[in-house]
Amino acid sequence: MVTFKVTVLTVEEQKEIIEKLKEWEEAYFMYLDMFEAAYNQATELGIDNETLKLALEYKQIAQEYYLQAKEIGYTPKAVPYMRHAVVRMRKGYEVLEQAIRQKQKKKK
Numbered sequence: 001m002v003t004f005k006v007t008v009l010t011v012e013e014q015k016e017i018i019e020k021l022k023e024w025e026e027a028y029f030m031y032l033d034m035f036e037a038a039y040n041q042a043t044e045l046g047i048d049n050e051t052l053k054l055a056l057e058y059k060q061i062a063q064e065y066y067l068q069a070k071e072i073g074y075t076p077k078a079v080p081y082m083r084h085a086v087v088r089m090r091k092g093y094e095v096l097e098q099a100i101r102q103k104q105k106k107k108k
Contacts, residue, residue, distance in 0.1 A: 007076075017079065021078060024083060028086050031089040031093050034093050035055070035059060038097055038100060042055075042099055042100055045100060046103075047096070047099045047103060048099075051095060052096075055093075058089070059088075059092045061084075061088045062087075062092065065088060066085035068081045069081035069082040
């Protein structure tokens with residue numbers, strides 16, 4: 001016998017989830033913009049290919065999670081995918097920022 005758990009959300013809970021997903025989507029694009037700027041700066045500074053590759057891997061994973069979330073839509077099932085997309089994009093940005101700071105310290 002198979003049993004299923006059905007969760008019914010109130011209209012208010014649905015609105016909260018949609019708002020949270022929209023906030024995470026905004027954060028995703030904010031980090032994407034920051035990533036792109038940092039990536040351009042990192043390449044100009046001559047950051048090593050290994051670091052650039054790692055950052056791009058985080059970006060690729062983030063994009064995959066984002067696309068999965070968008071495919072699911074603004075529902076509770078999309079929450080973990082959107083959250084992972086933001087976290088991975090931020091991590092890719094942080095890899096670049098750390099490398100940039102270290103490179104700039106060495107120049108001083």
